Amino acid sequence: MEKTERVFRETLPELLVKIESAKAVAPTNHEFDKRKKQEFALTNSFLKGEITSQEYESREAELEKLHGALEFSTLPEFSRALKAIGFPKELLEEILAHENAHMNRIEAYGITGTYLVQFYKKLTSDTKSINIHPEVSYGFPIGTTEVEKRRILKEIIEAPEDLSYYDKMQLGIK
Ligand SMILES: [Zn+2]
Numbered sequence: 001m002e003k004t005e006r007v008f009r010e011t012l013p014e015l016l017v018k019i020e021s022a023k024a025v026a027p028t029n030h031e032f033d034k035r036k037k038q039e040f041a042l043t044n045s046f047l048k049g050e051i052t053s054q055e056y057e058s059r060e061a062e063l064e065k066l067h068g069a070l071e072f073s074t075l076p077e078f079s080r081a082l083k084a085i086g087f088p089k090e091l092l093e094e095i096l097a098h099e100n101a102h103m104n105r106i107e108a109y110g111i112t113g114t115y116l117v118q119f120y121k122k123l124t125s126d127t128k129s130i131n132i133h134p135e136v137s138y139g140f141p142i143g144t145t146e147v148e149k150r151r152i153l154k155e156i157i158e159a160p161e162d163l164s165y166y167d168k169m170q171l172g173i174k
Contacts, residue, residue: 004069004116007077015084018070023130026068026119032133035066040169047154048172053146068119071137075100078115078134085117085132095134101160102136109152113138133166 005018027035039060046056072078075096082092099115106113118133138156140149157163157170168174 003065003067004071006071007081008073009077012080012084015081019081019085022068022070022117022119024068026121026130027066029120029122029131032066032118032120035064036133036166037169038063040166043153043157043170044172047150047170049150053149066118066120070117070119072115072117075103075115078117081117082134098160098162098164099134099136102156105156105159106136106138109141111138111141111152135166 005022007015007018010018042051042056042059042063045051046053051059070081072081078099079092079096082095087095103113103115114137116135116137118135120131120133122129122131136156140152144152154171157167160167163171165174
């Protein structure tokens with residue numbers, strides 16, 4: 001099984017199976033936080049010019065990939081999955097608007113991106129709940145210069161009106 005499962009035009013029952021499979025192999029919130037902090041420290045360090053894009057990309061590729069993620073090509077499929085996961089309408093619309101703001105900026109640069117849902121288990125002494133972290137994923141076109149990469153990355157992260165905790169961490173303002 002791939003660490004990130006691609007979802008593409010599955011029927012609803014098939015989608016629900018993929019959601020349950022991803023939940024079953026989801027990392028704990030501790031593992032998720034640790035991994036995200038590494039990733040965001042790296043992004044921040046690249047944005048500040050402390051490392052080159054080559055170092056940034058090779059070190060990012062070396063970071064351990066987490067199990068329990070689903071990937072979607074389109075906004076309607078991403079939306080359908082969030083609904084199937086059981087998000088209340090208001091929160092769902094907030095997530096869609098936020099991630100779509102990132103995606104619009106990505107597409108403005110002619111880059112094809114995807115939407116991701118990373119599941120993780122929140123373990124406390126009396127509960128065992130599943131949380132999700134939504135995000136967008138993309139790569140830079142071949143030939144993008146170092147300076148352009150830094151600018152594009154920053155613009156994509158800064159795109160939503162209300163920045164998330166993780167957006168702020170990447171920008172180094174958290
Ligand atoms: Zn964001």
